[in-house]
Amino acid sequence: MKTLSLTLAALLATTSLAACGRKAEAPATPAAPAPAATPAPASNAMAGMDMAPADKMAKGVGVVKAIDMAAGTITLDHEAIPQAGWPAMTMGFKIAPALLDGVAIGDHVAFDLKLHDGAGEVTAISKP
């Protein structure tokens, strides 16, 4: 009986982990139709994995190090971003290719970020 319980627990754990990687599906999850009064139940359930429970905006400045139009990414050597709790560093961000018009490697830029799960997407970029 004890062995059976352990096996069941292991199965449940495996199922939960598998469900984690398939957020896009999950139609049977009771938490899916979120009532307006309850803020982001899915995020709360995943709290251990999230750096930030919800999207957050931040502003930064830095220098363009690399651009990948096809992938829609930009690498920025950015100064510290207190709103994100980040020190200065060089890192890649998602960016809509349309925003990369007129942006070149070596440009000093100011940018807006949308932060989600510790990753950032550049939502605006300009040369001050």
Ligand SMILES: [Cu+2]
């Ligand atoms: Cu960074």
